[in-house]
Structures are given as structure tokens and as C-alpha cells.
Amino acid sequence: MTSVRHPDQHPGDEVLLAYASGALGAGWDLAIAVHLALCPSCRARATDYESLGGAALDDAAPEALHEPVDIAALIERADAVEEKRPAAPPSGGAPVFPEPLRSLTGDQTDIRWSPVGGGVRQKIVLQDGGVVARLLHIAPGVAVPEHGHRGLEMTAVLSGGYYDGRDAFQRGDIQVVAHEGPHKPVAMKDAPCVCLVVTDAPVRFRGLLPRLLQPFMKI
Amino acid sequence: MEGDAGELWEARLSAVAIQRDRTAFAELFSHFAPRIKAVMIRGGMAADMAEEIAQEAFVAVWRRASTFDPERASASTWIFAIARNKRIDRLRREARPQPDPEDPAFAPDEPDAADTMMTARERADRVRKAMATLPPDQRDVVMRSYFSEHSHSQIAEDLNAPLGTVKSRMRLAMERLRAALESEHEEGSL
Ligand SMILES: [Zn+2]
Numbered sequence: 001m002t003s004v005r006h007p008d009q010h011p012g013d014e015v016l017l018a019y020a021s022g023a024l025g026a027g028w029d030l031a032i033a034v035h036l037a038l039c040p041s042c043r044a045r046a047t048d049y050e051s052l053g054g055a056a057l058d059d060a061a062p063e064a065l066h067e068p069v070d071i072a073a074l075i076e077r078a079d080a081v082e083e084k085r086p087a088a089p090p091s092g093g094a095p096v097f098p099e100p101l102r103s104l105t106g107d108q109t110d111i112r113w114s115p116v117g118g119g120v121r122q123k124i125v126l127q128d129g130g131v132v133a134r135l136l137h138i139a140p141g142v143a144v145p146e147h148g149h150r151g152l153e154m155t156a157v158l159s160g161g162y163y164d165g166r167d168a169f170q171r172g173d174i175q176v177v178a179h180e181g182p183h184k185p186v187a188m189k190d191a192p193c194v195c196l197v198v199t200d201a202p203v204r205f206r207g208l209l210p211r212l213l214q215p216f217m218k219i
Numbered sequence: 220m221e222g223d224a225g226e227l228w229e230a231r232l233s234a235v236a237i238q239r240d241r242t243a244f245a246e247l248f249s250h251f252a253p254r255i256k257a258v259m260i261r262g263g264m265a266a267d268m269a270e271e272i273a274q275e276a277f278v279a280v281w282r283r284a285s286t287f288d289p290e291r292a293s294a295s296t297w298i299f300a301i302a303r304n305k306r307i308d309r310l311r312r313e314a315r316p317q318p319d320p321e322d323p324a325f326a327p328d329e330p331d332a333a334d335t336m337m338t339a340r341e342r343a344d345r346v347r348k349a350m351a352t353l354p355p356d357q358r359d360v361v362m363r364s365y366f367s368e369h370s371h372s373q374i375a376e377d378l379n380a381p382l383g384t385v386k387s388r389m390r391l392a393m394e395r396l397r398a399a400l401e402s403e404h405e406e407g408s409l
Pocket of ligand 1: 009010011035039041042043
């Protein structure tokens with residue numbers, strides 16, 4: 001028996017297909033990779049979609065290489081590659097952030113957060129074109145100001161959890177929201193919620209105070 | 220027949236992983252490198268770059284052969300995923316973020332999954348069969364969105380079809396694929 005998958009806490013098939021084909025841009029594929037590190041059943045689904053690529057290799061009409069390849073030289077080249085080892089996990093206890101995130105940011109205890117007001121702190125992980133990946137640290141019971149987005153938003157929960165008024169999201173869950181109305185995640189009361197949030201369009205907060213905060217949040 | 224060939228390539232990958240078998244590696248290369256090149260060209264890549272990607276992929280195949288797990292993916296799927304990552308690395312000039320099964324924070328596969336579910340090769344065959352049952356226009360849209368960098372609106376233009384038609388074909392195709400794959404998971408867990 002595989003564990004029951006609640007569709008709202010996992011990426012949809014089109015997203016996994018895009019991930020498997022390599023079409024997701026930087027930022028998005030980080031959020032999906034974090035989810036896959038924590039969710040064996042979605043890993044199996046992603047492999048199903050990767051197997052479309054495998055089938056395409058099997059079926060492809062081979063395209064002859066122009067340059068003759070010297071296998072011994074290729075192996076020599078391979079043996080000379082210095083492998084970049086991922087960041088060593090902190091001593092004592094399992095790390096909170098899974099790879100590939102930890103190589104980019106360090107573990108949760110290494111993060112130097114910047115306050116953005118209202119019990120919310122952030123750390124920008126990467127920016128690529130209009131896509132921003134950021135870590136958010138939301139104090140227990142705190143509500144992230146209600147906001148809507150024009151584009152896509154992916155939120156991968158790393159520790160603690162939040163409730164968005166309809167569903168609860170906990171470590172390992174991911175929420176993918178596209179072209180939807182405002183939503184207002186509230187961190188659960190027992191612990192801070194730390195999540196990786198990827199957005200593509202500027203997030204618009206409703207209400208005056210959050211709007212004043214917006215320039216600081218670089219959203 | 221597909222399955223037998225798959226088994227052969229798995230055996231060669233294991234030979235590379237365990238015995239560092241150069242002949243097996245050369246055989247893998249001469250089979251897969253020209254196919255990687257073909258698939259990259261189909262995705263819109265220039266021929267010389269596609270050839271470089273095929274070589275870089277095989278540098279990684281040699282180095283990472285020991286991480287190939289036939290329970291998780293078939294040989295051609297594993298090699299495809301490596302080539303795809305090399306393509307992305309090239310486009311972005313930085314390594315594509317990927318989960319690391321050696322990472323202590325990595326959630327391992329469910330222990331009973333391996334023996335109750337089909338083998339990776341059987342699963343890959345099921346995906347192939349599910350694709351084959353799609354009506355040609357739906358399959359075409361899935362393959363175009365999989366292998367080209369084109370957006371749905373560009374695909375619509377290429378097909379001379381309205382965007383809404385492309386989107387609905389994609390949606391229908393994904394529904395059918397999901398249904399086929401979910402029945403696979405359920406059958407596997409019986
Ligand atoms: Zn999942």
C-alpha cells in the first residue's frame with residue numbers, strides 16, 4: 001500500500017511533466033526538487049514522466065556523431081572531473097532543509113533572516129528573470145498579509161505548517177496556486193512555519209500597511 | 220522485445236558501475252549518444268551543441284553509474300534524465316538543483332513499495348502504452364510540450380490551431396495519462 005496522496009498538497013501532473021521534461025525554469029524546479037526529496041510517491045510519478053524521455057531515446061532515429069569519439073579519452077575526462085560535494089550536514093541530528101536547497105542556503109539554523117514586518121522574516125534564495133525564490137519564516141499563529149497573485153506561486157513547507165483557510169500544509173507538502181484570488185496563509189500555532197516560496201509575478205498585498213511594506217519585501 | 224533490450228542496457232550499466240567495464244561503456248555510448256543527439260535536435264538544439272550534450276552526458280554516465288538503480292528507473296530513462304540535466308546546466312550555466320538520495324534529509328522510498336509495485340521497466344512500458352492509447356492529436360501536443368521549448372501558444376501557432384484547442388487537448392491527455400498511471404499504481408499495490 002502506498003500512502004494516500006492528497007492532491008492539494010502535491011504538484012499536479014502537468015507540473016511534474018514539465019519538471020520531467022526539463023521545461024520548468026530556475027526557482028520552480030527548486031521548489032519541485034525540494035518536494036520530491038520529501039515525497040517518495042511524487043518521485044515515482046516524476047519518474048513515470050521521465051520515462052517518456054526514456055521511450056523517446058529508445059525510439060529515436062540515431063543522429064550520427066560528426067566527430068569520432070575516443071572512448072578512452074572520454075573516460076579520462078570523466079575521471080578528471082572534480083565532484084562538487086554537497087554541503088556537509090550539520091553535526092548532530094538530521095538537517096531540516098533537504099538537498100538541493102541546503103547546498104544553496106545552508107541549513108535552517110544558518111539562515112540570516114531579514115525582517116519584513118508583522119512576524120514574517122525572509123531570505124531571498126535566487127532571482128531569475130521575474131521569478132523569485134525566497135525562504136519565509138512566519139512566527140507561530142501569524143498570518144501572512146492577504147495577497148493575490150497574477151502568476152504562479154509554489155510554496156514548499158520545510159518546517160512547521162500553515163493553514164490557508166481551506167487546507168493545512170506541513171513539512172513535505174507543496175501548494176501550487178495559479179491565477180487565483182487572494183489567499184491568506186496562517187502559520188500553525190505550535191511552531192514557526194518555514195517555507196520556500198517561489199513566485200513569478202509581483203505579489204499584491206491587500207490593505208494599506210502591507211502595501212507600504214511591499215517595497216521592503218522586494219516582492 | 221523492448222523489455223529484453225532494456226535488460227541488456229541495465230546489465231551494461233551495472234558492468235560499468237561495478238567492473239568499470241570499458242567495453243560495456245563503449246556499447247552504451249554508441250547506442251545512446253546518437254539518440255541523445257537526435258532527441259536534443261528535436262527539442263530545437265543546434266547539432267553541434269546536441270553532440271556536446273551527448274558527450275557530457277556520458278562523462279556523467281561513467282562517473283555516476285553506481286547511482287543507477289534499476290528498481291527506480293529503466294536504463295534509458297536514467298540516461299535521458301542525465302542528458303536533460305546537462306541540457307539545463309548548459310542553458311543556465313549552473314547546475315540544476317536535484318534531490319540527493321544520499322542526503323540525510325531525503326525521505327527514502329516506502330520500504331514495501333519495491334516488492335509490491337512493478338519493476339521500473341514494467342512501469343516505463345505502462346507509460347509508453349498509456350501514451351500509445353492517446354488520440355494522435357493529444358499525443359502530439361504532449362510530445363511537443365515535452366520536447367520543445369515552445370509555450371502552448373507557440374505550439375498552437377505551429378499547429379495552426381486555436382490556443383484553447385491546444386490547452387484542452389493537453390488537459391484531456393493529462394487526464395487520460397493520470398488515469399492510466401493511477402490504475403498502474405493501484406494494481407501494483409494489490
Ligand atoms: Zn508529493
